[in-house]
Amino acid sequence: MSESIGANTGTSILLEEVTKQYPGQVKPAVGGLTLEIPAGSLVMFVGPSGCGKTTTLKMINRLIEPTGGKIVINGQDVTKMDGDTLRRGIGYVIQAGGLFPHMTVATNIGLVPKMLGWDKAKIAERVDELLELVSLDPAIYRDRYPKELSGGQQQRVGVARALAADPPVLLMDEPFGAVDPITRQRLQDELLNIQSEVQKTIVCVTHDFDEAVKLGDWIAIFDEGAQLVQYDSPERILANPANEFVENFIGSGAGLKQLTLTRVNEVELVEAVTALPGDLASDVLSKLQGAGAPTAVVLDSRRRPLRRLTRRQLSRMQLVDDTVDASMPVVSDQSTLNDALDTMLVASADTAVVTGRREVFQGLINVQTIMEAISAANSAVGGDEAPVGLNSGAIPALSVENAMAAQTPSAEEPR
Numbered sequence: 001m002s003e004s005i006g007a008n009t010g011t012s013i014l015l016e017e018v019t020k021q022y023p024g025q026v027k028p029a030v031g032g033l034t035l036e037i038p039a040g041s042l043v044m045f046v047g048p049s050g051c052g053k054t055t056t057l058k059m060i061n062r063l064i065e066p067t068g069g070k071i072v073i074n075g076q077d078v079t080k081m082d083g084d085t086l087r088r089g090i091g092y093v094i095q096a097g098g099l100f101p102h103m104t105v106a107t108n109i110g111l112v113p114k115m116l117g118w119d120k121a122k123i124a125e126r127v128d129e130l131l132e133l134v135s136l137d138p139a140i141y142r143d144r145y146p147k148e149l150s151g152g153q154q155q156r157v158g159v160a161r162a163l164a165a166d167p168p169v170l171l172m173d174e175p176f177g178a179v180d181p182i183t184r185q186r187l188q189d190e191l192l193n194i195q196s197e198v199q200k201t202i203v204c205v206t207h208d209f210d211e212a213v214k215l216g217d218w219i220a221i222f223d224e225g226a227q228l229v230q231y232d233s234p235e236r237i238l239a240n241p242a243n244e245f246v247e248n249f250i251g252s253g254a255g256l257k258q259l260t261l262t263r264v265n266e267v268e269l270v271e272a273v274t275a276l277p278g279d280l281a282s283d284v285l286s287k288l289q290g291a292g293a294p295t296a297v298v299l300d301s302r303r304r305p306l307r308r309l310t311r312r313q314l315s316r317m318q319l320v321d322d323t324v325d326a327s328m329p330v331v332s333d334q335s336t337l338n339d340a341l342d343t344m345l346v347a348s349a350d351t352a353v354v355t356g357r358r359e360v361f362q363g364l365i366n367v368q369t370i371m372e373a374i375s376a377a378n379s380a381v382g383g384d385e386a387p388v389g390l391n392s393g394a395i396p397a398l399s400v401e402n403a404m405a406a407q408t409p410s411a412e413e414p415r
């Protein structure tokens with residue numbers, strides 16, 4: 001494929017002063033946007049409705065033609081390249097999957113490979129491989145029609161179809177907007193898993209800031225006319241919102257959103273007094289007193305937590321038994337701090353028991369630890385330097401100097 005836009009991974013995208021002026025509109029929908037999308041990264045576009053996210057996305061695969069500027073993919077100016085050829089190298093996912101209703105799942109997924117002239121056996125093999133990748137059993141789903149699938153399953157097929165010809169670039173426009181919150185969370189997790197396997201360059205539009213924080217390596221926050229207000233890592237945007245617009249967009253509880261970024265295994269756990277069934281309750285009680293701890297964690301022979309015992313409970317028993325408390329708050333060390341806090345809130349407890357592989361007890365996490373993690377995250381946000389992003393030429397009547405002065409501080413230099 002000599003005309004393709006590059007290797008299947010490691011493809012950068014650069015928008016250079018890209019403008020879209022729709023006929024009959026006073027202001028451009030996208031005004032002089034310069035944006036660097038690093039190879040293999042997942043960039044989220046967020047911003048209010050009508051600010052130009054979809055227009056910007058569709059200019060990358062030229063479903064919408066820019067009226068100004070250049071789009072450079074892997075060093076190649078694609079602005080004048082044949083649109084159909086370009087789009088074969090760019091997967092495109094829209095809300096509700098955008099599947100063709102009269103075609104089976106397999107036919108939908110195999111569309112681009114068929115256009116590329118793959119033979120039938122190779123297409124069939126690829127379809128099954130992709131269904132596996134998006135966690136749909138090929139034997140069950142390949143011959144179904146879209147209407148025989150749930151919304152979440154249709155969306156999975158949409159993702160599979162976009163990945164069919166192994167394109168280096170994936171564009172997604174509010175892909176999970178039409179599914180219920182639980183399905184959305186699963187699809188998000190799955191996208192992250194898939195991305196860790198395939199390392200595409202992904203641009204994904206959302207109006208959900210939490211989704212942007214969860215999925216994005218970088219987040220571009222736009223205001224009307226695709227004016228870039230801030231372009232940085234989720235961590236740094238949460239810690240240092242560029243202005244009030246971004247603060248409002250983040251919404252309440254910016255600190256709490258930090259919790260989605262940190263996993264339980266990244267914070268220091270509290271050690272706990274442990275006990276085994278058969279231990280003398282009085283021995284455990286004196287250990288608790290010695291440690292100044294309120295509860296002991298009872299473990300089974302493989303060190304899996306069974307329940308917690310308070311001093312009062314211990315003082316009333318002779319021997320520790322192997323009763324299981326199903327309502328004990330337990331989180332995996334892979335959980336986010338957000339999940340951990342949720343678990344504590346549901347159990348009305350200020351600590352949760354943490355388990356690792358094979359449910360082996362690791363320690364305790366408490367609200368204090370979580371609060372400290374928030375402030376630590378806020379004060380020490382590091383990471384790679386942000387990619388370049390700014391608008392220029394949006395105000396053609398002004399001289400270059402005035403245009404520079406008119407820009408917001410955040411747009412003045414790369415952040």
Ligand SMILES: Nc1ncnc2c1ncn2[C@@H]1O[C@H](COP(=O)(O)OP(=O)(O)O)[C@@H](O)[C@H]1O
Pocket residue numbers: 022023025029047048049050051052053054055056
């Ligand atoms: N085909 C079109 N013709 C004229 N104006 C359009 C067209 N498509 C979008 N617009 C306008 O361009 C602006 C940006 O739209 P869009 O990119 O769809 O925003 P978003 O995806 O951020 O909601 C809006 O003001 C919208 O009304």
Ligand SMILES: [Mg+2]
Pocket residue numbers: 053054055
């Ligand atoms: Mg849109």
